[in-house]
Amino acid sequence: TYNIMIRGLCANGDLQNSLVLFNEMEKSGCLRNVITYNTIIGGYCKTGKVDEAVELLKLMQVRNLEPSVVTYNAIINGLCREGRMKETSEILEEMRGKGLKPDEVTYNTLVNGYCREGNFYQALVLHSEMLRNGLSPDVVTYTSLINSMCKTGNLHRAMEFFDQLRARGLYPNDRTYTTLIVGFSQQGLMNEAYKLFNEMISDGFPPSIVTYNALINGHCAVGRMEDALCLTQEMEQRKLVPDVVTYSIIISGFCRNSELERAFCVKQQ
RNA sequence: UCUUAAUCUCUU
Numbered sequence: 001t002y003n004i005m006i007r008g009l010c011a012n013g014d015l016q017n018s019l020v021l022f023n024e025m026e027k028s029g030c031l032r033n034v035i036t037y038n039t040i041i042g043g044y045c046k047t048g049k050v051d052e053a054v055e056l057l058k059l060m061q062v063r064n065l066e067p068s069v070v071t072y073n074a075i076i077n078g079l080c081r082e083g084r085m086k087e088t089s090e091i092l093e094e095m096r097g098k099g100l101k102p103d104e105v106t107y108n109t110l111v112n113g114y115c116r117e118g119n120f121y122q123a124l125v126l127h128s129e130m131l132r133n134g135l136s137p138d139v140v141t142y143t144s145l146i147n148s149m150c151k152t153g154n155l156h157r158a159m160e161f162f163d164q165l166r167a168r169g170l171y172p173n174d175r176t177y178t179t180l181i182v183g184f185s186q187q188g189l190m191n192e193a194y195k196l197f198n199e200m201i202s203d204g205f206p207p208s209i210v211t212y213n214a215l216i217n218g219h220c221a222v223g224r225m226e227d228a229l230c231l232t233q234e235m236e237q238r239k240l241v242p243d244v245v246t247y248s249i250i251i252s253g254f255c256r257n258s259e260l261e262r263a264f265c266v267k268q269q
Numbered sequence: 270u271c272u273u274a275a276u277c278u279c280u281u
Contacts, residue, residue, distance in 0.1 A: 003270040038271035073272040
């Protein structure tokens with residue numbers, strides 16, 4: 001019961017109250033387990049408080065609770081998000097010292113961390129290390145690699161990874177398609193973006209608000225505001241409600257076009 | 270009940 005409540009609060013970004021419950025467990029004699037700690041550690045890691053997470057990692061051991069692979073994965077993710085890639089080696093070492101083997105999530109987290117840092121070489125090293133250790137890169141691994149290629153403008157290589165993913169018998173999902181649509185849209189290559197958009201739909205993945213925002217952004221980037229507005233209509237037909245990102249994209253688009261009147265109008269909306 | 274991938278912000 002407590003774990004579920006703590007999870008809900010963490011998911012809402014309310015670490016404060018999740019800690020209240022965490023402390024309350026102590027008083028009410030309800031024993032915390034590894035999952036309780038992992039949930040709070042994950043909460044810290046997602047809000048840029050890795051150091052606090054590491055404190056909890058130590059504290060749980062004082063209480064005779066052994067950290068699991070999930071515990072370490074959460075910490076590694078926290079470090080990756082903060083750009084503290086160097087420190088991940090120490091954590092990996094500690095984890096191995098306890099006889100815990102890095103799993104797919106560990107590798108995916110590291111691959112993504114190195115990608116974000118722009119260290120694509122190291123990301124690929126881990127990708128192959130994964131294979132060597134008998135772990136299979138999955139759709140998450142590939143989506144990170146594809147994203148990295150898109151962010152650096154290597155759309156050709158992004159598509160190569162997309163092909164490689166399918167050649168391995170894996171299936172792209174809505175996030176994979178959206179990642180590519182973002183990449184093409186950012187370069188203003190709208191024909192390619194729409195091609196993927198249609199492929200996504202025929203593959204059975206309904207476009208999400210993120211997918212639409214990416215396309216809208218693409219139209220705005222090339223100054224086609226009417227097309228952008230048209231898409232907001234279309235998304236509403238799909239029962240998707242424009243969010244703050246949608247509005248920000250359109251406002252920036254009008255500003256860039258020196259159409260301040262219209263920008264203010266959208267802000268008002 | 271816990272861990273990994275996707276969208277906006279001139280300049281950076």
